Amino acid sequence: MQAEELASRTADAGPNESAGTFAELGVLAETVEALDTLGITSPFPIQAATIPVALSGADVIGQAKTGTGKTLAFGIPVLQRVAGPGRDPGTDEDAAADTAAAALSAPSRRSSRRRRTRTPSAVTGQTPAHGTPQALVVVPTRELAIQVTNDLLSAGKVRAVRVHALYGGRAYEPQIAALRAGIDIAVGTPGRLLDLARQHHLELGSVRTLVLDEADEMLDLGFLPDVERIMAQLPAERQTMLFSATMPGQVISLARRYMNRPTHIRAADPADPGTTVKAIEQFVFRAHSLDKVEMLSRILQAEGRGLTMIFARTKRTVAKIAEELSDRHFAVAAVHGDLGQGAREQALRAFRNGKIDVLVATDVAARGIDVEGVTHVVNFQCPEDEKVYTHRIGRTGRAGNKGTAVTFVDWDEVPRWQLINKALSLPFAEPPELYSTSPQLYADLGIPEGVKGVLPRQERVREGLDAEEIEDLGETGRGRGARSSVKRGAKDGGKDKDTTAKQERARAPRQRTRTRRGVKIAAEDGALDTAGGTTDTAAAVNAAPAAVAKAVAVAEPVAEKAPRKRTRTRKSAAKTAAPKIEYVAEAPAAATATATGEAAAVSNNDGDGDVNAGAVANPKRTRVRSTRTRKSAPAKPVVENTTDTPSPDQ
Structure with a gap:
């Protein structure tokens, strides 16, 4: 009850009206020092409401708008509750003893060989749970795992807390080596966590804190079976925290099955009571599918535009948009599921470092990705539902900054958009119909007059994706590694240019003889x-x-040596065949005369047909057809040698 009262008192407080500093919330001095170096001095409402409750060990369901600091809201309590490799001021001897007892009594799935290596460390302040993670953060995407890991490392660098990301798409060996060396906090995706646990490299029996980031996605039907398998390997006595910007009622009901009397904290700013962030200026246009790229090219040339993220539903659409924008001279990269992990991380690094200013992605980058300087978000296709829309536009307008969100709605997507509009109470029930040449498009988004659909080459100041090196991650899977729709030159396929040249030189050239x-x-x-x-022309x-x-x-x-020649003969049958002798019955003289006359008539035939097609005096005589040749020369009849029976006169 005290935790619920505390949550209700601080949930509606703004960042200036809540606790002034993190130190007043009970955060360790080392963590406060690390946050000061990052320029973070005042907590956001969700942080001020969550940190005291989470530090008390209670289960928490945290819900706040995108870009309001949910990562540190659970990250700071997680960092403070783990026993790092060095001296931990926040952990007394009793807590350390309890941790050691829990670690020794926790069920282990390791083999006996690995169980013998679990001995207390000689490092000062290290608990007997050395080498096994004490906290587990589960996230839905690989990109979010990398980001959460970096945020926790930055906040815990003074205490030297060991945080490691465990996600798929890269080699197992570095992750296994990190687990053997020892980690304090594991951040990973469900698939890779289960793989490492099945191989007895990841020990979950010592986990005291579990965090599900983007909980509505983690408890969806696609992830729920894997999440349940992970929870089955965790100790029953643990702290569980769920955080997300969208938390439907059915997800909350499902989450309570895995939690112990959780405190549901909904942090809100009294000056921003809407469902979306007030700092994001939203535009919705009804656009034709054949004119969307042209409109997009003009929006990317708006005044004051910084980094821009473009979202589409399918991987093929993402690849097509990236290719067309690259042909229009924009510095663009794509992130979708068909790319290898090295190519995906290369695109995000180039986007964070400013080497490209346009990132086209599927919803794999719509959750949790925090990139400083994103001013525009474009929904190239209408989102599936209000949750996807909220997370997409939440990539801009973060941490109090302003942003612009543009959504294209095709004619067949109007009913879906009206459902989203009604669920979020937006004033765009009937989007205006605009085209790339509409004056309203130029006026609403600040596009200069005379801008066309192609960026002039002299105005491109970004280095491009090729300026960012691709990292060899020892990728696993189907080896799709580096298919990208953007033209990469020598970096296409993630292969080294020198290696490709050596392979080409080693191949023997084909010779024609x-x-x-x-x-x-x-x-x-x-x-x-x-x-x-063999023939060698040069020799x-x-x-x-x-x-x-x-x-x-x-x-x-x-x-x-004269080659063998083939000789064609037209009358081979007549020359080579032996004369046939047939004994026929005696025939009258008149019949013999008739046969002689018909044979003479046949001899005058032109040879095109059957030489023996006429009437035959002797029905038992064997007929032989003449061989057809290319030239239509008259063919001579086949002469058959027969022995006539002597007549009585002879």
């Missing part, structure tokens, strides 16, 4: 080679005259 009457021709100068030898040209003469002499006997 010319022959003349069965004899190979070595070169144009007439050098010949035998049929069983034949540069050879000495004696060698050439010898080669010709060797080839002469082969050349003198």
Whole structure:
């Protein structure tokens, strides 16, 4: 009850009206010093409301708008509750003893060989849980895992807290080596955490604090089975914290199954009572699908535009947008699921470092990604629901800064948008129909007059994606590593240019061999080679005259041998066949005369048809067709030698 009262007192307080400093909230001096170096001196409402409750060990459900500091709201209590490798002022002897007892009594799934290595460390202040994580942060995406890890490392660098990211898409060996060396906080995605736990490299029996970041996504049907498997390996006595910007009622009901009397904290600013951040100026336009890229190219040339993120629903659309913007001379990169992890991290690093100013991504980058200097967010396609819309536009207008969000709605997406508009109580029920040449587009977004759909080359000041080196992560999976729709030149495919050149040089060139009457021709100068030898054109040209003469002499006997010729004959059947002798019955003289006359008539045939097609005196005589030839010369009838029976007159 006391925690709930504290939450209700601080939830509606602004950053200036709540606790003035982190020290007043009970944060360690070392953590306050690390935050001061980052320029963070005053807590946000969600931080002021959550940190005292979380430090007491109670379970927390934290809900706040995007860009209001939820990472540090759970990160600071997690850092303070772990026993780092050095002396921890916030952990007394009793707490250390309790931690040691919990670690020794926790069920272990390791083999006996690895269990023998779990001995208390000699480092001052180190608990017997050395090497095993004491806190676990589970996130839905790899990019968010990297970001949360960096934030926790920055806040805990004075205490030297060991934080490591465990996510897929990269080699297992570095992560296994880090686990063997010992980590205090593990930040990872569900798939890789389960893989390492099954291989007995990750010990979860000593985890005292569990955090589900973007909890509504983690408790979705896609992640819920993996999250339940992870929770089954954790101790029953633990602290559980859930944080997200969107927390539907059914998700909260589901979360209470895994929590012990949680405190639900909804932090809000009295000056910003809406569902979205007030600092984000939102525009919704009804646009034709064939004109969206042209409109987008003009928006990217608006006055005061900084870094820009463009979101689309499908990976193919993301790749197509990135390619078209690259052809229009914009410094752009793509982030989607078909890219390898090295290419995805390369694109995000280039975006953070300012080498590119346009990042096209699917919803894989819509949650939790915090990049300083993002001024514009464009929804190239209408989001699926109000939660996706809220997280997309939340990439801008963070930490009190202003931002601009533009959404394109096609005609078939109007009903979906009206549902989103109603759920978020937005004033865009009927978006105006605009095109790339509409004056309203130029006026609303501050686009200078005369701007066209192609960025002039002299106005491009960014180095581009090729200026950012791609890191070799030893990627796992299907080896899709580096398919990107943006033209990368020599870096395409994530392969080294020198390696590719060596492979090309090692391949033997294909040679074409010319022959003349069965004899190979070595070169144009007439050098010949035998049929069983190999031909080297360069050697034949540069050879000495004696060698050439010898080669010709060797080839002469082969050349003198006359090749076998094929002879075609038109009357092969008549020349080669032996005369047939048939004994026929005696026929009258009149019939013999008739047959003789018909044979004479057949002999005058032009040869196009059957030479024996006429009437036949003797039905038992064998007929032989003449062979057809290419030339339509008259064919002679086939003469059949028959032995006539002597007549009675003879």
